[in-house]
Amino acid sequence: xxxxxxxxxxxxxxxxxxxxxxxxxxxxxxxxxxxxxxxxxxxxxxxxxxxxxxxxxxxxxxxxxxxxxxxxxxxxxxxxxxxxxxxxxxxxxxxxxxxxxxxxxxxxxxxxxxxxxxxxxxxxxxxxxxxxxxxxxxxxxxxxxxxxxxxxxxxxxxxxxxxxxxxxxxxxxxxxxxxxxxxxxxxxxxxxxxxxxxxxxxxxxxxxxxxxxxxxxxxxxxxxxxxxxxxxxxxxxxxxxxxxxxxxxxxxxxxxxxxxxxxxxxxxxxxxxx
Numbered sequence: 001x002x003x004x005x006x007x008x009x010x011x012x013x014x015x016x017x018x019x020x021x022x023x024x025x026x027x028x029x030x031x032x033x034x035x036x037x038x039x040x041x042x043x044x045x046x047x048x049x050x051x052x053x054x055x056x057x058x059x060x061x062x063x064x065x066x067x068x069x070x071x072x073x074x075x076x077x078x079x080x081x082x083x084x085x086x087x088x089x090x091x092x093x094x095x096x097x098x099x100x101x102x103x104x105x106x107x108x109x110x111x112x113x114x115x116x117x118x119x120x121x122x123x124x125x126x127x128x129x130x131x132x133x134x135x136x137x138x139x140x141x142x143x144x145x146x147x148x149x150x151x152x153x154x155x156x157x158x159x160x161x162x163x164x165x166x167x168x169x170x171x172x173x174x175x176x177x178x179x180x181x182x183x184x185x186x187x188x189x190x191x192x193x194x195x196x197x198x199x200x201x202x203x204x205x206x207x208x209x210x211x212x213x214x215x216x217x218x219x220x221x222x223x224x225x226x227x228x229x230x231x232x233x234x235x236x237x238x239x240x241x242x243x244x245x246x247x248x249x250x251x252x253x254x255x256x257x258x259x260x261x262x263x264x265x266x267x268x269x270x271x272x273x274x
Contacts, residue, residue: 003027003070004237005063007051007111008081010037012180013130016226017078017233018046024234026076029066033081053081053107054099063114073122076237077115079108080130082148084186086209087194088201089143096193097144104148109155116168125168128236129156130229133176133252137259139271141209160244171236175229176249177220187213208274222250 004021008014009030018030018041031051032038038048047069051062066074082104085096112127119125134142135149153172160170190196190213196205232246247253258267 001025001027002075002237003029003066003073004076004078005029005031005049005066005074005115006078006080007031007053008033009041009046009048010034012182013175013178013226013229014078014080017080017230020227020230020234021237022046024238026237027070029069031062031081051081051111053104053111054102056110059107059110059114063111067118072118074115074118075124076126076128077111078128078130078233079111081107082130082145082182083189084142084145084182085189085193086141086145086186086213087143087190087196088141088199088204091194091196091199091201092144093193096189097147100144100189101148101151104145105151105155108152112159119168120166123167126171126237126242127159127168128171128173128233131156131172131174133174133249133255135172135174136252137255137267137271139274141212141274157244169242170244171242172245173229173232173236174245174247174252176247176251176255177223178229178249179219179223179225183213224249 004026006014006017006021006028009018010032018028022028028046029049030041030046031049032041033052035050038050042048049062049065050058052058083100085100108129115127129152131152132149134146135153138146156170156172163170196202199205229248232248236242236246247256
């Protein structure tokens, strides 16, 4: 039975991926940041490990636990856990950006580096990083998240090229709007870091971001369930020749296409609408 470590399994993409891979016959090690969520998933029959991307010690311990249970092997890693810290870039404290990068970028890198030697020793492996359409294009109010996903894209593309002659496949999944708790989970970060009422952009916050964060219960246009990502993940893991990048949702395909053909200023005009 093939084994996979999936991060961010408390909800959304990671949660669905854990169930989907288990159903597909994989041995799933489901990781969550909080012990409470690990217990919940354990009660559902999963092998769980507690992993906090912002802590190198937590990552080291989690990988050690997985390898102890799997006799030192791991066939695949799905780097998925991330969060958003919304707000205009000019209102975003550097410390807020630093904390987000610890989870969304540096944590991925730390975990990946701990898994690569295992995969080299066993002679095979797949590392799938969950990026975003916001790693291809940028939109207002999401500067921190945009930046972390652009960084992840750059690092992943470089790693894929460096690994060309190795038995390890490096793959990106780039979802657009997917049903998840990311917006709800972003509210505490917004409230902690953004003094929007005293911002020069306060009126725009009132009209655009505040309603979207607190009052918008509607699905985004073209939003898909998390199972759409799981479907691409399974192909990335099972295919003899996986794609380098998997787009998920219409906005991702559209953004990638328009970015190639449109001048930057025209693209900015489209993206400015959010």
